[in-house]
Amino acid sequence: MDRYQAMATFVRVVETGSFSAAARQLSVGQPAVSKTIAQLENILQVSLLLRSTHGLSPTEAGLRYYERARVAIREADEAELAARGAGSGLTGRLRVSAATTFARLHIVPHLPRFLAEHPELDIDVILDDRMIDLVAEGVDLSLRMGALADSAAVARKLATGGRSVLATPAYLERAGEPQSPADLAEHQAVVFSQQPDVWSFTRDGAQVSVAVHGRVRLSAAEGVRAAVLAHMGITIASDWMFTEELATGAVRKVLGDWHLPMIDLWAVFPTGRMASAKGRLFASFVETVMAEGRGGHSGY
Template sequence: MDRYQAMTTFLRVVDTGSFSAAARQLNVGQPAISKTIAQLENVLQVSLLTRSTHGLSPTEAGQRYYERARVAIQEADEAELAARGAGSGLRGRLRVSAATTFARLHVVPYLPRFLSEHPELDIDVILDDRTIDLVAEGVDLSLRMGSLADSTALARKLATGRRSVLATPRYLAHAGEPRAPSDLAGHEAVVYTQQANIWSFTRDGTEVSVAVHGRVRLSAAEGLRAAVLADMGLTIASDWMFAEEIANGAVQRILTNWHLPKIDLWAVFPTGRMVTAKARQFATFVEAIMAEGSEWHSGQE
């Protein structure tokens, strides 16, 4: 039994949740996948997988083996990449997590460019607005915004983005345009539940905080976008979230002579593991994408 091939097969079975899906991705027959897993379990003398109505999932022993095998495969890939030279393409599988709306607007459309540069690389993109456990989920790189909850996290700042008070012209025509932060208290706000409903502004060294109120509170950025575009109220959001609408006039910035705290974009890597070349290069790729947009500034500034 080829130990490297067996580990690769097992990782693919766990990642896909079935023998048939793993077989399709590895371009082999399903019986070959079943035989490889059986041989691996026989060598290890443990059961690695369990069946349920939801498909295949690792046993406790299988999960431990998965985590170690994934690191071993990554390190083997790193060694091979170093031997082949830095100019060669990446290969294997890269798992990236990112907030749903951010990825949909500013990452996924650019993936063909990255994949064309690395034809032997596959990418899994996990779309989730929550902060997930990178090690438990087998994620190589997470794109996160805002302050990092864990100060010990292995992270690299990729960009800094502007935030604005935003609303549609139709809403402003109906409700009037605020001229000062205090005016916001009389407006309908679309509130993102992951942010406070007290908005703080600064200008010329003066800070003003305003408690806003709204009948609609949303837990995901997709909902926030939809509510604002439906003329339901004004909101505070990162400019990247409405970049296209700001550019074409469907949404406009308000109170532009006041400043809101900026928001940082981070590449976060799993602690306790070597950062792979795949993760490093993808972080550099995203950083370059952000530099192309006017709503972002370099993370090194």
């Protein structure tokens, strides 16, 4: 039995809570996972898992082994990374979760460069605007924007971007350009359902909040983009969402003398397990990509 592989299998079982979920993530059959755990328990002469109708949980001995195994796997990954020269030559599969629109505009176009640098590495990109369970989905890192709901999350800030009130010139010509936040109450707002209907602005230390209304409410950022570009209304969005349109003038900023909170881009790693070398490397790559964008015309 491969001791390292057995440790990795056990760690995955503990983190997913079942043999079947661990088998899916490891791309092996469930019987193989069960056999590996049984062999490991036989070698160690202890019971590592409690089995019940509610699933699997580590015994006291299993929890101690799990904590040490996580450290051993991390150190082995880092040793391999160092031996290969600061991350070159990574192999295997990297699973990344990201918001659909942000990934389409700012991540996917740069993947050829990353893949060329690591020809033996494959990437699964899960495009979803919702928060997903990183451990259950076997995700190495998630790219998320805004405030983190989980204060205990293992996260690294990669970039900070602006937010603006945006509309197309055609909409502004038809509806008029707002001169103050209060004017937004008279406009059709394109509302992103994951954000509040009250928009807050600051200027010279003063804060103003405006309740906006709109006939169009969308659950995904991609829909917000489409509605704005169809001249359906005015919205608040990160400048990242309309990078090219802001550069070409297809979308304009209004109320530029009022300030909105900045938005942060985070790399979030699965809670309860060490960040993989592949995940850390990809986070650094995204950080570099976003920094390069600030130096160009992309409006970051």
